[in-house]
Amino acid sequence: MSALHLEFDVAGDNFLSAGSATDRVKNELRKLGVSSADIRRVAISMYEGEINMVIHAGGGKAIVDIYVDKSVVKLIDHGKGIKDIELAMKPGYSTANEEIRNLGFGAGMGLPNMKKYADELIIESEVGKGTTVTMIVNFS
Amino acid sequence: MDRIKTLHTVTLDFDKCKGCITCMRRCPTEAIRVRDGKASVDFDKCIACGECVRLCPHNAKKPAYDDFDVINNYKYKIAIPSPSLYGQFNNLSDVNYVLTGLLKIGFDDVMEVGKGAELASETTRILFDRKNDDYPVISTACPAVLELILVKYHNLKDNLLNLLAPVDITAKLARDRAIEKGIPPEDIGVFFISPCPAKVFALKCGIGVQKPYVDGVLANSDVYLKLLPVINKLSESEVKPLSKMSIIGLQWASSGGETAAAYRDKYLAADGIENVINILNSLEDGTLGEVEFIELGACTGGCVGGVMNIENPFVAKARIRELRTKFPGTRNHLADEGKSLEYYLWEREPTVKDVFKLHKDRATAMERLLKINELMEELPQIDCGLCGAPTCRAFCEDKVGGVISMDQKCPRLK
DSSP, rough: OOEEEEEEETTTTTTTTTHHHHHHHHHHHHHHHHHHHHHHHHOOOOOOOOHEEEEHHHHEEEEEEOOOSEEEEEEEEEESSOSSSHHTTTTTTOOOOOOHTTTTOOOOOOOOOHHEEEEEEEEEEETEEEEEEEEEEEEO | OOOOOOOOSSOOOOOOOOOOOOHHHOOTOOOOOTTEEEEEETTTOOOOOOOOHHTTTTTTTEEOOOGGGGGGGEEEEEEEOOOOGGGGTTSOTTTHHHHHHHHHHTOOEEEEEEHHHHHHHHHHHHHHHHOOOOOOOOOOOOHHHHHHHHHOOOGGGGBOOOOHHHHHHHHHHHHHHHHHOOOOOEEEEEEEEESEEEHHHHHHHTTSSSSSSSSSSEEHHHHHHHHHHHHHHHOGOOOOOOOOOOOOHHHSSSSHHHHHTTTSEEEEESSSSSHHHHHHHHHHHHHHSSSSSSEESSTSSSGGTTTOOSOOOHHHHHHHHHGGGGSOOOOOOHHHTTGGGGBBOSSSOOOOOOOHHHHHHSSHHHHHHHHHHHHHHOOOOOOTTTTSSSSSHHHHHHHHTTTTTTOOGGGGGG
16 A cells, blocks of 8 residues: 655754654645544654653654555654553653753653554563654544 | 635735745745746635735735725615724824714714624633633634634634624624614615724625624725824814723734633733744644633734734734723623623534645545655755745645646756
């Protein structure tokens, strides 16, 4: 099945630039005629993922494949990895440091929100090597 | 009444248009193309914000509004001036000069839109008290913003405040008052004196109402020029105490006035179309934080910034602020009007419009999307506008959508 394949670099040092890739994806989905509720789910889950890569992994790559009936967003980083995925999924749990929290991030809602808005969330992580998060949103 | 597809919001003076692409590059919905050296507007995408009128360096773009003489089509003519009209006058000691002037230039009755605005504020407070679902609520007073949401931010439709615009409330009340006086309904003509073309568009289409309540929309600038000589000749004894509005209604003319009058703690007011778009994007992404009420105005400064005004928006805003001392704090109350709450609410939901989809069939849209992204690879992606489209992307979309020939070349690559 043909897909629109998009790749973005997510810079590790800049909270403000996180989200620019999301804007591009939103625009493509709008042109495709995807419902705005689904566009919102893609946008929120992807934005949360981008922010996570900025906070925890010094940035990474966002690879987006848009199909007629779904979007597949893959976020790949080479950061420190997630030690306990189950614990990381718990709402309110965060390993973000004080500095990050003072900036208003690190509330421990990133992964729970990604799970809430995506239809499928797959986390593959190896401590010391990095994390790959795959989020699938099926379109109505 | 459904939206009139071909309702023109701006007109072009062909002789003055140099095909300079200024308007095309700044149009917030990419509705403009320059073809054969002249700017043309796709009115399905136009939200009537007036940016192209404001920016045109050659004065080739004109907002579409009614000629003053249309008032003569009716026997009983009612003027409903926007509070922004008061900001046009220098050293205005008493707004009753303006209102008395309106009677002198041909109107039989006047009712300030500031009155409707004050009632709209009270209605808003009631709606907030009753509300128990998710925030935030987005104001629907600026018709350009409302139209932008309806064409582009479908997901935010449920956040829209289901309240009639102050101008519609005022037009309804003014018409009812004339009917109560015994004027035959067919003789009554209600005319809004407007700061912007978006109001022209909204009122002629009747957004949120069953049928338009206004019979014509005149420009603040036109009416100002007619009023000025008349007002200068008015003696103090001739001036009638016609004004019925308060500070609450007056401050709706400037950005932040509507939200301030809703008496909520967590509100946000943004003005200028680019700022509005940023806020809507954040809201859509869920990154705006906790806000209860969002007021968005397409023009810088709010309605005082509309392109059908004479005065600079900041000067007009300062004058409006100064005029506050001449008004009571409040004056109009729902209880005194004797209408139900529903009287002030949308009579029907406005419908969203799909103007940005590439094709109604998702699979065909997908094919086009892939083709567009493929074509983009060959282009310099500097959005220079020389091809007559605002961006390289729009150029590819026009090709794939059959608006222009697939053979058309990028002028930078020739």
